[in-house]
Amino acid sequence: MFRIDGINGESIVIDGVWVEKLRANNSIGRNPADKYSGTDIKELTRRKKLFGGEKEHLLQLTIGVGSFYSLIVPAEKRSEVDALLRELDAARGRATA
Numbered sequence: 001m002f003r004i005d006g007i008n009g010e011s012i013v014i015d016g017v018w019v020e021k022l023r024a025n026n027s028i029g030r031n032p033a034d035k036y037s038g039t040d041i042k043e044l045t046r047r048k049k050l051f052g053g054e055k056e057h058l059l060q061l062t063i064g065v066g067s068f069y070s071l072i073v074p075a076e077k078r079s080e081v082d083a084l085l086r087e088l089d090a091a092r093g094r095a096t097a
Contacts, residue, residue, distance in 0.1 A: 002087040004080050006071040012063065014087045021069040033091030035066035041081065044072070063088070 011022040021029040040062040057075035
């Protein structure tokens with residue numbers, strides 16, 4: 001099982017057969033992994049405070065699994081994002097095999 005936690009209490013969990021989106025550890029969507037059609041990753045920068053100068057760098061993931069699940073993670077979690085993509089590809093491969 002693989003889990004990646006984003007900001008705002010959201011997560012995506014892959015258990016090999018299912019891809020599930022969680023918000024505050026409650027399921028808000030669950031689709032079969034064999035429906036995985038791809039992931040779009042965008043880099044974002046935003047201010048931490050409305051009028052502050054400090055900025056944070058984020059990655060916005062949009063995962064297609066029949067429907068679309070979106071997750072925003074800190075850019076420092078890029079290695080976890082890459083691991084998520086490997087897990088999604090592996091889960092899709094197991095489902096079609």
